[in-house]
Amino acid sequence: MRLSVQHITRYRYLRAVSHSHNEVRLMPTTDSNQTCLIFNITTDPEATIFHFDLPWGRVHHFDVVQAHSYLDITCEAKIETHRANPFEEMQLVENDRDFYLIRDISEYYVDFLSPTLRVPILEETDIFAQQAMARADSPATASFLIALTNLLHSEFAYVPGSTTVDTPVHEVIERRMGVCQDFAHLMLSICRRQLIPSRYVSGYLYTGTGRDSLVSGDASHAWIECLLPGGQWLGFDPTNNLVVNDKYIKVQHGRDYGDVPPLRGIYRGPAAQELEVDVRVTSEEAPELIGSV
Amino acid sequence: MTLFDGYNASSFYDEMFDGSGEPRPHYRRLFEKLSQMSTSDYNSRCHLADLTLVNQGITFTVYGDEQGLEKPWPFDLMPRIVPAAEWDHIERGLRQRIMALNLFLHDIYHDQKILNDKIVPRDLIIGAAHYRREFVGANPPGGIYVHICGSDLIRDSDGTHYVLEDNLRCPSGVSYVLENRSILTRVLPNLFQQLPVQPVEYYTTQLLHNLRSLAPASRIEEPNVVLLTPGVYNSAFFEHSYLAQQLGVELVEGRDLFVEDNIVYMKTTRGPKRVDVIYRRVDDDFMDPLVFRSDSSLGVPGIINSYRAGNVALANSIGTGVADDKAVYAYLPQIIKYYLGEEMILQNVFTYLGSEPAQLDHILKNLDKLVVKATNESGGYGMLIGPQSTAETRAEFADKIKSNPRNYIAQPLISLSTAPAFVDDHFEPRHIDLRPFILTGKDGITIIPGGLTRVALRRGSYVVNSSQGGGSKDTWVLAAEPEPNDQKTSSAAVSTHSQLQNPSTQTQAVGAGSPGWSELAQ
Amino acid sequence: MLSRDADSCYWIGRYIERSEATARMVDVHYHAALETFLPSSLEDRYEDPESPLKWRSLLEISGNAEDFSSRYTRENDRDVLNYFCFDMQNSNSIASTWKFARENARSMREQIASEMWESVNITYLQLRDWNVDRLFLESPHEFFSMVKNASHLFQGILNRTMVMGETRDWLDLGRFSERADQTARLIDVKYHDLFPDRSDEADEADDIHTSGDPLDLHEWIAVLKSVSAFEMYRKTHNHGINPISIVDFLILNHSFPASVRHCTGRVNNCLHRISGSVVGTTFNEPERLVGRLLADLTYISPGEIISSGLHEFLEDVQSQWISIGSAIATTFLSY
Structure with a gap:
């Protein structure tokens, strides 16, 4: 699919601020599932945009040193996505969990198996793993992950604004609700405890015409990728009960949200600010505007 | 009486005195x-x-x-x-x-x-x-x-x-x-x-x-x-x-x-x-x-x-x-x-790693003989000196080590x-x-x-x-021992002399062919 | 020069000058009062309720009267001297100012001559060995001399060791800003003290001339002495002690080191050296403000000051100094 994203972030400050330094992690990645064709970033007040590349994606950054009372950041991207049917790549029959016991695997993917600030590894998640195992169609890892995605979607309510980026996983478990980051962090926590290397993914979801039934988050979406015994990473979206396909645009992955915040900034001035985010994902095949918030 | 009377390094290696009490x-x-x-x-x-x-x-x-x-x-x-x-x-x-x-x-x-x-x-x-x-x-x-x-x-x-x-x-x-x-x-x-x-x-x-x-x-x-x-x-x-x-x-x-x-x-x-x-x-x-x-x-x-x-x-x-x-x-x-x-x-x-299960076991069993250190601390903080510790602090450290073995190593004292x-x-x-x-x-x-x-x-x-x-x-x-005919005093004497010399006599020493000038001429 | 270091220099200059000014004022006041039998506490005052309290005006000069009465019940010699000399809660006490001077010097000791740092450090260490008991045991005068000498030693080392550069200009800038402020405060409060009812009334200026009360005379001499001006004043104004001449000398004299006019001129020169601009032109806001104040002080006459109200005039001068201070900060230090 050929998709376009327009992502506008507007900050309004109560009083003028200065020395604002910002990092932007919003450029869609290019990998075997998608190609980022165009990416543009502009700001108001105008700033020189710099960038550098980390192994998992590009980081743009800019400074606005002079006093300013607002800051608008506009990102525009065009992406070609390829993975129409993710199920083709799955082994859905045999028990292949021994793969995760190989010492080389656990050592190599230590980043995606270790607890982090936002993804602790908790005994209390075992119950979800057991239930998912019971629901799964087969002992295959992929079946387990599909069942787990399904389980979390049915057990937890998507409630916008119910949590913040810092809400801990155990609180999400208690309250049985959250936003897409919470669904992702919870599923990461369960998978890592089951020794399945898994990573947090930030990105966008093209919701098409059926937008009432799917959620793509307030600004951008988040889901997870798990390493399957075949050696490939596949995406699972517990918020929407979906396996990730060509309607998903991946930006970056990391150990948790903290590695891939879409925007991170620091400035001199009072903390009080208003934030407004406007994300539009459109398809060239179906050019109507969808997914605005 | 001299300043060194009664000096006794006992069993340790002393930098100044050898085992018999003679200065090295x-x-x-x-x-x-x-x-x-x-x-x-x-x-x-x-x-x-x-x-x-x-x-x-x-x-x-x-x-x-x-x-x-x-x-x-x-x-x-x-x-x-x-x-x-x-x-x-x-x-x-x-x-x-x-x-x-x-x-x-x-x-x-x-x-x-x-x-x-x-x-x-x-x-x-x-x-x-x-x-x-x-x-x-x-x-x-x-x-x-x-x-x-x-x-x-x-x-x-x-x-x-x-x-x-x-x-x-x-x-x-x-x-x-x-x-x-x-x-x-x-x-x-x-x-x-x-x-x-x-x-x-x-x-x-x-x-x-x-x-x-x-x-x-x-x-x-x-x-x-x-x-x-x-x-x-x-x-x-x-x-x-x-x-x-x-x-x-x-x-x-x-x-x-x-x-x-x-x-x-x-x-x-x-x-x-x-x-x-x-x-x-x-x-x-x-x-x-x-x-x-x-x-x-x-x-x-x-x-x-x-x-x-x-x-x-x-x-x-x-x-x-x-x-x-x-x-x-x-x-x-x-x-x-x-x-x-x-x-x-x-x-x-020699270092025992808390991250290696067998070595961890050895550390925990020999806390009273080992020096245990947190891996990422410095300045003597987060350290247990086994032979000089109490049973209480050892128990405390054992708990800390068990809760995060990767974070500790131990060495013989x-x-x-x-x-x-x-x-x-x-x-x-x-x-x-x-x-x-x-x-x-x-x-x-x-x-x-x-x-x-x-x-x-x-x-x-x-x-x-x-x-x-x-x-x-x-x-x-110390530098390697100087040759018997010590050059030190004579060079000092020369520099004392040159302090009072007229600068023009010094420039004469630089010949026309000295490397500094000839390079400039080229 | 690093803005933060300039700021530190400015404050070192101010704090050391402040300690010296405090030492002078308390010293002179203490010894002058010994001869006037003013009551030093409220309990002592019942015999003559009209008599001013011995220490009141001094506490007011330093702007500390309120702070003092919030923590001390009696204005007796011991408490007041402790307050001015050793009280660490009083940020203007001699011990406090040296502590602050040292902290500033320590943060930039690599910028100043090591002898300068050592002189600040040694004074700080010496002061830690003093307290109010020792002060009375030995002699208050000896203590105040030590503080004054420490300030002079620092100044002497500064003059002898520091290159004529920005570091020195910032130290001087702080010192002369502080001195101008201290002199203006001193005159303002003493004037109130001696002429509480007349200060606002211009047409009674003549009376001041003729005021020959020996107690007043004694007080004015104390004022002069407290800025080390008595002997210099005698040389300049040989027709006697009268307030208008004192005002002329302490505010407008262009060469007496503690006069407001002189200090303003020194600050003006420092600012021009720092920016590299020619004296007489203005390159930035601090230069403009100081230049204007200097012009006022150069061309006004003492009579005009008295007739338009000395208190108002001094208040205006002090508020101009506040503006100068903040202009210096925004121009050089915290942009």
Whole structure:
């Protein structure tokens, strides 16, 4: 699919601020599932945009040193996505969990198996793993992950604004609700405890015409990728009960949200600010505007 | 009665006296000189030295001490002497270590060959507290990560030197090396006579040279070098201030700097001035609230990205702490072998890793015999000295180790060597270590002869850290013994003569064919 | 020069000058009062309720009267001297000002001559050995002399060791700003003290001339002495002590080191050296403000000051100094 994203972030400050330094992690990645064709970033007040590349994606950054009372950041991207049917790549029959016991695997993917600030590894998640195992169609890892995605979607309510980026996983478990980051962090926590290397993914979801039934988050979406015994990473979206396909645009992955915040900034001035985010994902095949918030 | 009456080093290796109580050959001249001194004379020299230290405000800060922030730096006048051959061995060993460590750091922040080849376990590095994944792929100038290293050496009862740790982040203490020497030459000048003590004061010249060479290519002619300090309340503030003065560079705090369009500037009374090289004495975590800890007020937002872009140089580089992790230390023999194809020259102390289940078991069973250390702490904090501990503290440590085995290592207790330290009115043996300072620049490695000899001033104590009641000594590395017909006096005589000569007679000495002029003519 | 270091220099200059001014004023006041039998506490005052309290005006000069009465119940010699000399809660006490001077010097000791740092450090260490008991045991005068000498030693080392550069200009800038402020405060409060009812009434200026009460005379001499001006004043104004001449000397004299006019001129020169601009032109806001004040002080006559109200005039001068201070901060230090 050929998709376009327009992502506008507007900050309004109560009083003028200065020395604002910002990092932007919003450029869609290019990998075997998608190609980022165009990416543009502009700001108001105008700033020189710099960038550098980390192994998992590009980081743009800019400074606005002079006093300013607002800051608008506009990102525009065009992406070609390829993975129409993710199920083709799955082994859905045999028990292949021994793969995760190989010492080389656990050592190599230590980043995606270790607890982090936002993804602790908790005994209390075992119950979800057991239930998912019971629901799964087969002992295959992929079946387990599909069942787990399904389980979390049915057990937890998507409630916008119910949590913040810092809400801990155990609180999400208690309250049985959250936003897409919470669904992702919870599923990461369960998978890592089951020794399945898994990573947090930030990105966008093209919701098409059926937008009432799917959620793509307030600004951008988040889901997870798990390493399957075949050696490939596949995406699972517990918020929407979906396996990730060509309607998903991946930006970056990391150990948790903290590695891939879409925007991170620091400035001199009072903390009080208003934030407004406007994300539009459109398809060239179906050019109507969808997914605005 | 002489100052050395009753001196007894018992079973330890004493730097000055051999097993039979005779002074070792390299100490003999010093022994003779000091034996002629009366207690009251020596005492008055000590008093003079103390007064100099207090008046000059040569102090360090003890955290959590109610008595006030600063304490004068305890300085023991009696120098520690290292003979030429011994120093040669130490120097070769240190060169080897720092070369391997720099190659190691470059590798783990780029191709990770040593991890892929399974020489060092990947999880040990990737899981280390000081591994900076944000810095993977970045290229520090000249490929150098550690520009200034301070390695801690100790000496066992059989006389063997071991390296206890290589401090690769912001090692401190070099100011005391320079200051101790300067005080000792003032207070006890006659001790230096006829001993070929190697000079140390060129340290700052070499450091400045190295720092300047790190500047971005467009700024290499007149680079602006600064020293970044956490501020006046930092325990090593005296050193920061002293070094800035000796280097002739500005001493800045985070609030003096800002970044605009990826360039670092300092605020001066004539407006912003670009900064090219930063000798930073602020830890990674506090360098940049945009990248690391956002609650840090010591750092400069945007400075890391400016560094990554090559617009400013940092010494030491970011992420060096991963290589002075005490668990990584245990792999140094393999690391040296891997990059240099050599055997380790200066030995490590045998180290048990909490991360290895079998070794963990050994640690837990032998807590009363071992020294246990947290892998990412320094300054003697987070440490258990088994043989000197109570059952209660051992139980406490056992719990800590079990809850996070990766975070702990253990080593057998090495009985540190002793050297005479002046206590009340005579010399007594006190445990010492040695921290040499190793500079790595674009054109090579420089080690000033000696380093900081730290001394545990409390009787029987092994803890030499200044934060925990340690003091220091001047360290004399002797040059190879001079030839019998000593040139020293004659050259001094010549220079005295030339002081009063008319300059015109000197220029005659430069012939028309001297290299300086002929090159210009071409 | 690093803005923060300039700021430190400015404050070192101010604090050391402040300690000296405090030492002078308390010293003179203490010894002058010994001869006037003024009551030093409220309990002592019942015999003559009209008599002014011995220490009141001094506490007011330093702007500390409120702070003092919030923590001390009696204005007796012991408490007041303790307050001015050793009270660390009083940020203007002699011990406090040296502590602050030392903290500033320590943060930039690599910028100043090591002898200068040592002189500050040694004074700080010496002061820690003093307290109010020792002050009375030895002699208050000896203590105040030590403080004054410490300030002079610092100044002497500064003059002898520091290159004529920006560091020195910032130290001087702080010192002369502080001195101008201290002199203006001193005159303002003493004037109130001696002429509480007339200060606002211009047409009674003549009376001031003729005021020959020996107690008043004694007080005015004390004022002069407290800025070390008595002997110099005698040389300049040989027709006697009268307030209008004192005002002329302490505010408008262009060469007496503690006069407001002189200090303003010195600050003006420092600012021009720092910016590199020519004296008489204005390159930035601080230069403009100081230049205007200097012109006022150069061309006004003492009679005009008295007739338009000395208190109002001094208040205006002090508020101009506040503006100058903040203009210096925003121009050079915290942009």
